[in-house]
Amino acid sequence: MAVTLTSNGAAIPFTENYFGDLQATDRRLESDALRARYEADGYVLLRDIVPVEDVLNLREAYLGRFAPGFCKNGDTRHGAFGGQIPANLPRHGLKGHPAYDFVRSDAFHAFADQPIFKILAEAFFDGPAERIRRTPLRHFVPGRKVASRAHMDRTYIEGVEADIVTVWVPLGDGPLMAGGLVYLEGSHRDTALEDKVRTGAPSDRANDNRPLTHDLKWISDRTGRRWLATDYKAGDVVVHSPTIVHASTDPGDTDYMRISTDIRFRRKDSPADPRWATDWSADDGY
Numbered sequence: 001m002a003v004t005l006t007s008n009g010a011a012i013p014f015t016e017n018y019f020g021d022l023q024a025t026d027r028r029l030e031s032d033a034l035r036a037r038y039e040a041d042g043y044v045l046l047r048d049i050v051p052v053e054d055v056l057n058l059r060e061a062y063l064g065r066f067a068p069g070f071c072k073n074g075d076t077r078h079g080a081f082g083g084q085i086p087a088n089l090p091r092h093g094l095k096g097h098p099a100y101d102f103v104r105s106d107a108f109h110a111f112a113d114q115p116i117f118k119i120l121a122e123a124f125f126d127g128p129a130e131r132i133r134r135t136p137l138r139h140f141v142p143g144r145k146v147a148s149r150a151h152m153d154r155t156y157i158e159g160v161e162a163d164i165v166t167v168w169v170p171l172g173d174g175p176l177m178a179g180g181l182v183y184l185e186g187s188h189r190d191t192a193l194e195d196k197v198r199t200g201a202p203s204d205r206a207n208d209n210r211p212l213t214h215d216l217k218w219i220s221d222r223t224g225r226r227w228l229a230t231d232y233k234a235g236d237v238v239v240h241s242p243t244i245v246h247a248s249t250d251p252g253d254t255d256y257m258r259i260s261t262d263i264r265f266r267r268k269d270s271p272a273d274p275r276w277a278t279d280w281s282a283d284d285g286y
């Protein structure tokens with residue numbers, strides 16, 4: 001039977017017209033070869049690059065900040081949703097929500113500051129990199145039709161495209177059915193893309209014109225491009241360009257919670273966007 005996915009409630013058939021495979025790159029490649037893949041594809045998926053234990057320790061440390069009952073069977077390391085959201089829990093990432101304090105914790109900063117991410121960024125810049133402090137934590141709870149809308153990072157952060165890179169890190173496994181990140185194939189090279197999609201795009205956010213659309217099928221039809229998807233595993237990372245369009249699907253028939261973070265770098269001698277110089281909160285407006 002054909003599977004239909006949704007993203008923010010908008011349906012997209014899970015067929016080969018709309019989806020292809022996000023291809024992993026061999027992590028043993030030299031920097032030049034990694035850079036060539038990044039330039040050609042707009043992303044590089046590297047499997048097994050962060051020790052799984054480190055990723056699961058961070059997942060557990062974050063989910064351990066929620067009230068008992070939030071995780072199924074109290075298992076904060078696995079992190080299936082237990083079905084109970086505390087009545088007084090603020091919206092994700094606002095002051096008082098665990099994500100707000102967590103991105104300010106030593107454990108989170110130590111994770112983001114581990115050398116491998118900077119080494120990767122420097123390989124893509126072919127020069128020194130500096131980590132950008134504002135580091136969002138994403139957390140999607142099954143049963144809700146809430147996902148990342150189709151967007152490009154360059155809409156949100158100032159800087160020349162070649163001077164910014166995002167390392168997207170799933171904090172745990174990230175099966176597509178739990179709402180993993182998907183990339184619009186070849187969109188980073190499509191200089192006319194915004195012109196094509198800025199007019200007439202369906203939007204579920206009348207007051208925010210930064211996302212391109214929440215309707216992944218519409219943008220695929222409009223651009224003739226497929227979404228590239230994969231089942232991520234703890235330890236994987238995707239390094240992506242600020243010009244590639246990406247989004248996520250709603251959690252499907254699973255109780256596993258998708259949690260991830262976006263660790264960003266800028267070329268060391270490039271101008272810094274001052275709005276990104278402090279820790280993330282969901283209402284900081286960027």
Ligand SMILES: O=C(O)CCC(=O)C(=O)O
Pocket residue numbers: 136138147148153181246247248260261262
């Ligand atoms: O993890 C996600 O769903 C999307 C994160 C993202 O694309 C972003 O922060 O730019």
